[in-house]
Amino acid sequence: MATATTTTLARAPTFLDEVIAATPGDPHLELCLQCGTCGGSCPSGPDMDHTPRHLFALIAAGMKDEVLRSNTPWYCVSCYYCMARCPQEIHITDLMYTLKRMAIQEGLYRESSAAEAPEFSETFIDLVENYGRSFELGLATRHYLRHHPLGVVKMAPMALDLLRKGRMDLTPRRIKKIDQLKAILAKARELGGAA
Amino acid sequence: MKYGYYPGCSLERNAIAYHKSAMAVAAPLEIEFVEVEDWNCCGATEYITVDLLGAHALVGRNLALAAQQPDNGHQLVAPCSACFLNLSKTDRYMLDSPELAEKVNAALAAGGLHYTPGSVRVRHLLDVIVNDVGYDAVAEKVTRPLQGLRVAPYYGCLIVRPGYQGVFDDPEYPTSLDKLMRTLGAKVVDFPLKTHCCGGHMTQISQSTAFELIRRLLKNAADYDADVIVTLCPMCQLNLDAYQDAVNRHFKTDYHIPILYFTQLMGLAFGIPPKELGIGKEFVDARPALAKVGAEAPAPEAPRRKRRPKEALPMPRMPEEE
Numbered sequence: 161m162a163t164a165t166t167t168t169l170a171r172a173p174t175f176l177d178e179v180i181a182a183t184p185g186d187p188h189l190e191l192c193l194q195c196g197t198c199g200g201s202c203p204s205g206p207d208m209d210h211t212p213r214h215l216f217a218l219i220a221a222g223m224k225d226e227v228l229r230s231n232t233p234w235y236c237v238s239c240y241y242c243m244a245r246c247p248q249e250i251h252i253t254d255l256m257y258t259l260k261r262m263a264i265q266e267g268l269y270r271e272s273s274a275a276e277a278p279e280f281s282e283t284f285i286d287l288v289e290n291y292g293r294s295f296e297l298g299l300a301t302r303h304y305l306r307h308h309p310l311g312v313v314k315m316a317p318m319a320l321d322l323l324r325k326g327r328m329d330l331t332p333r334r335i336k337k338i339d340q341l342k343a344i345l346a347k348a349r350e351l352g353g354a355a
Numbered sequence: 356m357k358y359g360y361y362p363g364c365s366l367e368r369n370a371i372a373y374h375k376s377a378m379a380v381a382a383p384l385e386i387e388f389v390e391v392e393d394w395n396c397c398g399a400t401e402y403i404t405v406d407l408l409g410a411h412a413l414v415g416r417n418l419a420l421a422a423q424q425p426d427n428g429h430q431l432v433a434p435c436s437a438c439f440l441n442l443s444k445t446d447r448y449m450l451d452s453p454e455l456a457e458k459v460n461a462a463l464a465a466g467g468l469h470y471t472p473g474s475v476r477v478r479h480l481l482d483v484i485v486n487d488v489g490y491d492a493v494a495e496k497v498t499r500p501l502q503g504l505r506v507a508p509y510y511g512c513l514i515v516r517p518g519y520q521g522v523f524d525d526p527e528y529p530t531s532l533d534k535l536m537r538t539l540g541a542k543v544v545d546f547p548l549k550t551h552c553c554g555g556h557m558t559q560i561s562q563s564t565a566f567e568l569i570r571r572l573l574k575n576a577a578d579y580d581a582d583v584i585v586t587l588c589p590m591c592q593l594n595l596d597a598y599q600d601a602v603n604r605h606f607k608t609d610y611h612i613p614i615l616y617f618t619q620l621m622g623l624a625f626g627i628p629p630k631e632l633g634i635g636k637e638f639v640d641a642r643p644a645l646a647k648v649g650a651e652a653p654a655p656e657a658p659r660r661k662r663r664p665k666e667a668l669p670m671p672r673m674p675e676e677e
Contacts, residue, residue: 344416
């Protein structure tokens with residue numbers, strides 16, 4: 161449905177159309193009533209520079225740069241409270257992921273107050289692509305060394321406790337058919353884009 | 356009852372106690388879990404942040420492998436809430452969007468795989484235990500009721516919301532875990548924040564945001580005099596348990612609430628030795644709480660080190676063998 165709307169448009173796609181088209185399924189974003197149930201339900205709302213409701217108004221107004229510079233999607237904790245409560249059944253959490261991807265593509269996340277969040281995700285997926293499984297020690301070390309070199313000292317006791325309790329691996333685990341997974345992910349990247 | 360089983364990365368290590376206890380209670384309940392051969396990471400909340408199609412292809416490989424398993428009843432059980440969400444989400448959106456399904460399958464074809472959306476039903480472990488096994492069958496196995504143990508039932512977010520393949524409990528105020536804990540003989544306290552967020556990955560992105568969410572949950576459980584918070588997700592367990600000390604320092608509070616998996620409490624009530632349930636892997640010592648029900652839990656495996664004198668040089672330590 162989302163793609164159907166964009167292909168049948170007589171006018172040039174607006175930012176709202178772009179966001180909808182980049183989100184799988186039908187996210188119902190155009191139905192937002194501005195009721196504010198989402199922001200009122202959001203556990204990290206106080207740390208966001210726009211509530212989800214406000215962000216959706218900015219999207220409808222076509223204020224792309226303002227939206228993609230916002231820290232809002234990066235402070236979304238993916239708890240789906242807003243999505244469960246939205247009277248218009250807007251797929252709010254999915255839309256936050258769409259906005260994160262768009263902010264990365266446009267490079268605008270660097271101007272938000274959550275500038276290091278995308279690199280955390282990128283480090284995570286880099287490890288998954290190489291091993292097929294997540295590797296907490298590698299992820300934490302790389303992330304902290306890059307962004308909080310002093311934080312390594314603070315986090316080290318917890319990491320050591322996790323290691324000593326057998327709750328963290330020293331080395332990553334690689335799946336057997338890592339080449340198969342790499343081929344799948346390479347093909348996915350080549351096909352790219354949303355559906 | 357036979358199911359496909361997708362442990363996910365956390366259950367291999369960080370949440371090894373969850374895996375051990377799940378296996379320990381599955382046997383007496385006559386549940387057979389067949390692990391998906393050579394499964395890969397579900398992508399957590401990170402993959403989809405960067406690459407939409409890649410995220411669904413990553414999950415698609417797991418679904419395709421699960422669909423190939425013989426005799427799993429077309430059901431795949433995930434004990435981790437995030438894995439449960441991601442597996443069911445990809446299946447749902449492949450069903451909703453034929454265009455996405457086509458692209459995911461084009462990617463999977465590069466690895467010789469194919470997934471027909473709708474062919475695997477993804478279930479959370481709690482759902483299987485309360486709905487397939489049932490409270491009565493669980494009650495029959497209880498030999499050491501958890502009499503007097505005050506339990507705060509913590510569901511977290513993803514198993515009740517948004518329900519990409521339907522929901523098995525209320526998205527705001529679920530009660531299945533409450534009922535299960537009562538079946539074990541425990542005293543279930545009211546826990547109004549039972550479906551609030553543990554902070555997820557925010558401990559890595561913005562600690563103050565995450566710590567506030569963790570603090571709220573600990574306070575809520577403490578307000579109702581809970582001896583233990585029982586959880587069903589590795590992320591919730593890690594955030595509430597491993598960060599409890601840091602949260603206490605941050606807010607100058609003094610919470611000591613052990614965080615156990617629901618399968619660990621089931622195992623204790625079934626009379627399974629605590630060691631076989633991974634008890635002792637937790638950061639916040641569960642022994643005082645478990646002593647109330649006469650369970651002699653092993654000492655935590657790594658008692659907190661004495662703080663070294665400031666002038667001492669930091670010495671490397673090797674992890675002990677399991």
